[in-house]
Amino acid sequence: MDSFILLRFGDTGWGDEMLRAAIVTILVSLSAMAIGLLVSVFATMSKLSSNGFIRSIGNTYTTVVRGIPELLVIYLLYFGANNAIMGVAKKLFGYNQYIELPVFLIAAIAVGIISGAYSTEVLRGAFLAVPKGQIEASKSVGMNKFLIFRRILIPQVMRYALPGLGNVWQLTLKDTALIMVTGLVEIMRQAHIASGSTYSPFTFYITAALLYLVLTTASSRVLNSAERWANKGVRRA
């Protein structure tokens, strides 16, 4: 089979390149998920704030980012981030040189902003799912805000949010395919390059599809066992 020859490892085939690209995909997804979680903690706090203005910032973020295509968010950051940073550097520090952020960073931030918007909705739901009585009870035994957050909210929010965050992870993983437009060599870009130079697009795109399937299946296994672990203290009927 010609296809298998093309996918051989070493200098004669593209197998090792595809695997390396898969590792890049995993790294971008992990970084994006981390960035997204960080963003979503602040966005959730802002969405649950009692101040109308702060609340509208969080609401605008989730509405806008979930309402425009992921591809546009990535394009906007890819083309806009360097200019924005150069503009800021010029205004604040009088720095006039050309600045170029590494593509990996831009990709991780772009996908992170997208995944953050979805994580925010998940976290918000999880926070609201904690029964009010528990917070009242912890207040009545004299816990302060920080202690309530650490002892009552966080442990339960983490458990409630886990299935939703698992879904966000799967979305994030698939969204990284779009960063091929930035030129970062992840699975899709590598498949594109390989099919361009071998004239065997089907072979490489089906390989890409299989790699994504392996990644999503493996992560759903891990997520399932994480959920089991998080719920082991919960009494079930």
Add this chain to the structure above:
Amino acid sequence: MNFVDFCESLPNEFLGLKVQLMCNSTPKLLGGVPLTIELVLISLLIGFLLALGLALMRISKNRFLNVISRSYVFYFRGTPLLVQIFLIYYGLAQFDFIKESFVWPFFREAYWCGILALTLNTAAYTAEIIRGGLQSVPYGQIESARAIGMSGILLYRRIILPIAFRQALPAYGNEMILMVKGTSLVSTITLMEITGIARYIIAKYWTPVEIFLVAGVIYLVINFLVTQIIKYAEIRFTPYLEHAKKTR
């Protein structure tokens, strides 16, 4: 005052963005809206029919049908839409027997490949939504319908489908928004919908941030309208729930 004059009355630059250019290119970008909506509507429609079949296969007791439906959903939900589009548009051209067959005029066109990919993709997600809706119908309702002698198509038409439809509506609204966003990906296979036109304008004037911002606003407006339609449909199909909300 016509539109061109209006654009010229705006400041040339604001916050480092070329405002006049943004204004001037808005009509061109809006020219992509019909194709975007066409792609969404066609693929949602065919995708829904396909999904209905897949969902029924999934809940059927026939193991063979069940496995087919399961693997279909597994593949299309587990891989990115972009891979699916590229596999159909670029991938199939690898095979000479396809190039020589009667289906080639179909697969040669980016338009049909785009529609096929979007349709197959949305069918997988919609099948899961429909399955969720069908399984959410309380068993008591089915039992009581059977008790008064309904069966088969009548049971589906009068009891199961209406309840399932109402249950699935919010999730299907999300899927519609995902599809509107998904159509932007077919710009990568040369289709000139909103994102495609945006890329074309950018290649000419090299003002990526401005043009993509305008395109983003257009998508936001479309998605806002979609959410309003869904909201209206939700109220329309369960007015008594709205009444309950108000009197609570």
